[in-house]
Amino acid sequence: MKPLYDELKQELKRKNINMSFQRLKVLEYLTDNRCHPTVDMIYTALHEDIPTLSKTTVYNTLKLLVEAGLVKVIVGESETRYDIDTQDHGHFICESCGAIYDFSIDLDLLANSDLNHFQINDKSVYFKGICKGCLKNKGKGK
Amino acid sequence: MKPLYDELKQELKRKNINMSFQRLKVLEYLTDNRCHPTVDMIYTALHEDIPTLSKTTVYNTLKLLVEAGLVKVIVGESETRYDIDTQDHGHFICESCGAIYDFSIDLDLLANSDLNHFQINDKSVYFKGICKGCLKNKGKGK
DNA sequence: GTACCAATTTGTAATGATTACAATGTTGTA
DNA sequence: TACAACATTGTAATCATTACAAATTGGTAC
CATH class of the missing domain: 1.10.10.10 (Winged helix-like DNA-binding domain superfamily/Winged helix DNA-binding domain)
Incomplete structure (x- = not known):
């Protein structure tokens, strides 16, 4: 349950x-x-x-x-x-309504030799912009 | 100059x-x-x-x-x-000394269909952990 | 040069999320 | 029951950031 x-x-x-x-x-x-x-x-x-x-x-x-x-x-x-979701994923933050959307990412793609010999404890990816819903409302002249 | x-x-x-x-x-x-x-x-x-x-x-x-x-x-x-550097790059934040290191990334690799019809204005990648220098100092028993 | 308007700067006060802390309450154990 | 360790609570303090109004500056027209 x-x-x-x-x-x-x-x-x-x-x-x-x-x-x-x-x-x-x-x-x-x-x-x-x-x-x-x-x-x-x-x-x-x-x-x-x-x-x-x-x-x-x-x-x-x-x-x-x-x-x-x-x-x-x-x-x-x-x-x-x-x-509460600690699995790899990115966050899209809507600058208009403040809602946060999850999106899938493959963090392994960001593996980087610049950080050799660094101990990496956490990886975060944030996108910002206007979400689908707010774009639609804006179109309506709201 | x-x-x-x-x-x-x-x-x-x-x-x-x-x-x-x-x-x-x-x-x-x-x-x-x-x-x-x-x-x-x-x-x-x-x-x-x-x-x-x-x-x-x-x-x-x-x-x-x-x-x-x-x-x-x-x-x-x-x-x-x-x-001041607005070119694509990630930031590694050292949880020990607070220093921020730049590292190169290819943000195109994070392209994502979950965000179709979203207007993306900004992309940020943050890693956190312990930097090379702090790891070395810790090894010395500091 | 002077008068005027808009843009900029300044300092102080307010805001508001977060933290510190001490007192109180709770739990488990011998 | 007594005790110690742990949790919770409420208030007060902290501190980065913002709001705001007064003072200053810069440019323009006369």
């Missing part, structure tokens, strides 16, 4: 990270909402169910998940966004 | 952007210092020659240059960094 969610829970157990209620809820939100949410989006949504939730906890949890390699960070806008 | 600098000045003239003393100095700093400087680095350096310089002016000028397409933004750290 929620295979990824359960896999992640096991992964956390393997890394000796305690699975508190709040942490599980953040993880659950990320697996259910693949919109690359901000801290505020996660906090606002979860706060309805968990009135005592603190935004600091959301920050702490995300930091933990990122350090554990279970979540990736998306930078470039005013608010940091978070992605 | 300063071919790139002169080219950029002409480019600005072509775009009807006035070349004030402050703007030229920022441009000059960027062409002379290819370390992908922060606003603060630019401000601090120029402030010695131009004691009246305001940090706001540095921000304004960089915004202008970025919008004109003459400078590219590098995100991902606490402070935004700026790059």
Whole structure:
């Protein structure tokens, strides 16, 4: 039913990270909402169910998940966004509506001799522009 | 002697952007210092020659240059960094010393059908990890 | 040279995401 | 039950960036 969610829970157990209620809820939100949410989006949504939730906890949890390699960070806008999908893919950021679209890439193609003897921990590809939907709306004179 | 600098000045003239003393100095700093400087680095350096310089002016000028397409933004750290080199290349950010290294890439290899009918204005590739120098120092037990 | 307008610069204040920190609460264990 | 380690919470601080209004500059027409 929620295979990824359960896999992640096991992964956390393997890394000796305690699975508190709040942490599980953040993880659950990320697996259910693949919109690359901000801290505020996660906090606002979860706060309805968990009135005592603190935004600091959301920050702490995300930091933990990122350090554990279970979540990736998306930078470039005013608010940091978070992605539960750690498989190789690029992000297209729409400069008009702010939506982030995933697209497939083969990072191996970027292998580079300039970086011999460098330890590469992370690779990110960002495209920016106007998404299909916003282009269509603009055409309508909006 | 300063071919790139002169080219950029002409480019600005072509775009009807006035070349004030402050703007030229920022441009000059960027062409002379290819370390992908922060606003603060630019401000601090120029402030010695131009004691009246305001940090706001540095921000304004960089915004202008970025919008004109003459400078590219590098995100991902606490402070935004700026790059006068607008040719295709990737950035390796050292998580230890903070240095940014350029490396060559062929962005055409990332062409992607997932983004058909999207208007792509900008492509960025960031690698993160530990640079050669920091790896060497770590080996020495530093 | 002077008057005028627009563009530019400047400094200060506001914004807002993120972090630091200390107090409180929770959990598991002997 | 007692204790220690870990989590959570809320508030306050940080700090890069932006907003804004006043002062300055530069060019143009007279």
